Amino acid sequence: MKMEIINVSLKKEIESLSYPVFVGNNILTKANNLLKKYIENKKIIIIYDNFFSSKNVLDKTFMDFFKLIQENSLSVNLIPVSGGDQTKNMLQLTNIVEQALSYEIDRECVIIAFGGGVIGDIAGFVASVLLRGIQFINIPTTLLSQVDSSVGGKTGVNSKLGKNLIGSFHQPLAVIADINILKSLPEREFRAGFAEVIKYGLIKNKKFFNWLELELENIFNYESFQLEKVIAECCQIKAEIIQKDEKENGNRALLNLGHTFGHAIESFGNFDGKIIHGEAVAIGICMAFKFSNMSGFCSKADVERVLNIFKKSKLPTSLKEIKNFSINTPEMIEKFKYDKKTRNNKFTFILNNKIGESFIKNDVNVNHLIDFIDKEI
Ligand SMILES: NC(=O)c1ccc[n+]([C@@H]2O[C@H](COP(=O)([O-])OP(=O)(O)OC[C@H]3O[C@@H](n4cnc5c(N)ncnc54)[C@H](O)[C@@H]3O)[C@@H](O)[C@H]2O)c1
Numbered sequence: 001m002k003m004e005i006i007n008v009s010l011k012k013e014i015e016s017l018s019y020p021v022f023v024g025n026n027i028l029t030k031a032n033n034l035l036k037k038y039i040e041n042k043k044i045i046i047i048y049d050n051f052f053s054s055k056n057v058l059d060k061t062f063m064d065f066f067k068l069i070q071e072n073s074l075s076v077n078l079i080p081v082s083g084g085d086q087t088k089n090m091l092q093l094t095n096i097v098e099q100a101l102s103y104e105i106d107r108e109c110v111i112i113a114f115g116g117g118v119i120g121d122i123a124g125f126v127a128s129v130l131l132r133g134i135q136f137i138n139i140p141t142t143l144l145s146q147v148d149s150s151v152g153g154k155t156g157v158n159s160k161l162g163k164n165l166i167g168s169f170h171q172p173l174a175v176i177a178d179i180n181i182l183k184s185l186p187e188r189e190f191r192a193g194f195a196e197v198i199k200y201g202l203i204k205n206k207k208f209f210n211w212l213e214l215e216l217e218n219i220f221n222y223e224s225f226q227l228e229k230v231i232a233e234c235c236q237i238k239a240e241i242i243q244k245d246e247k248e249n250g251n252r253a254l255l256n257l258g259h260t261f262g263h264a265i266e267s268f269g270n271f272d273g274k275i276i277h278g279e280a281v282a283i284g285i286c287m288a289f290k291f292s293n294m295s296g297f298c299s300k301a302d303v304e305r306v307l308n309i310f311k312k313s314k315l316p317t318s319l320k321e322i323k324n325f326s327i328n329t330p331e332m333i334e335k336f337k338y339d340k341k342t343r344n345n346k347f348t349f350i351l352n353n354k355i356g357e358s359f360i361k362n363d364v365n366v367n368h369l370i371d372f373i374d375k376e377i
Pocket residue numbers: 049051082083084085088115116117118119121141142143144145148149150151152153154155163164181182183184185186189192277278
């Protein structure tokens with residue numbers, strides 16, 4: 001039988017992987033200058049966390065931002081969304097998409113996400129599917145979203161079967177991380193975001209980890225110098241990783257340290273807020289270090305140091321610390337099947353040789369894993 005093969009060659013370069021991440025204190029007041037070239041003469045839709053509009057009154061910072069955008073664009077429509085992983089789902093996505101379409105948008109329209117990681121992930125996904133893809137700008141308002149989710153272009157929603165299983169890669173046009181907006185963040189959310197900060201040091205930057213240990217108190221006191229450095233450093237480390245591997249065919253998976261365990265834990269909680277993403281990641285990272293040690297890769301002293309920084313940050317280090325949370329080992333193993341790193345039922349974990357040196361471990365021994373989880377839960 002005659003067969004023709006036609007090769008479709010696409011440009012391999014990453015479409016728009018050059019974009020600014022503005023980090024600073026009070027820089028949202030300059031949003032008109034920072035964003036002018038992206039929003040001028042465009043219809044804008046701001047998808048924002050309804051934390052910023054209690055009882056239909058817009059929060060002052062958000063109101064000022066809204067006015068700046070209004071003065072510098074063609075039109076602005078607002079779509080409020082509740083934060084929290086409970087709302088990061090397909091139902092919410094459909095509602096937002098239908099509402100956005102009702103504003104007679106065109107392909108030049110720009111979405112602005114204004115909120116934490118949940119708003120950024122869902123708004124980015126909305127932008128990637130609306131009219132087959134329009135541009136978006138991210139204004140992260142939680143520590144977690146400023147150091148992690150707003151950069152890198154992973155967008156999406158959760159499924160009942162697991163975390164972030166539906167989504168796309170869609171890079172933003174620009175990101176503004178203003179540390180001033182973190183002042184209203186509940187302490188628990190700030191601490192949860194800090195789990196991802198620790199992650200960056202552990203993956204590939206021991207110097208940064210050492211600095212975090214020293215500056216812990218200043219960071220939790222919201223000292224501007226330290227906080228700005230934290231955010232800039234994390235975004236820099238993340239940018240270096242994703243510039244080489246946008247779609248996670250290789251080393252981008254290192255950013256998943258602690259997330260195989262963490263996502264399994266989160267989806268057991270049904271995203272009901274009993275355990276939030278950063279807390280699940282904190283437990284997940286501690287488990288990854290303990291598992292690394294048990295598998296002969298990492299010293300006990302490093303494991304202790306890791307547990308210690310999480311404890312000092314008042315983050316959980318073990319599932320045993322979470323009250324009324326029951327998981328059994330077979331159920332947890334079942335969850336790993338939905339991890340995006342799993343291939344042909346073979347599990348991949350991010351493990352550590354030491355602090356500052358993570359690696360990708362394919363085909364992890366399941367019996368070994370079962371023994372480990374039995375001890376941990
Ligand atoms: N895309 C990625 O690369 C990536 C990376 C890491 C995490 N994530 C995702 O990010 C999500 C977690 O992000 P998050 O922790 O920002 O959650 P979130 O968006 O739910 O925000 C946490 C809580 O803080 C509130 N909030 C937001 N900004 C506030 C402010 N300035 N002041 C007071 N309250 C505020 C929200 O209403 C919410 O209740 C998870 O869904 C996770 O999967 C994505």
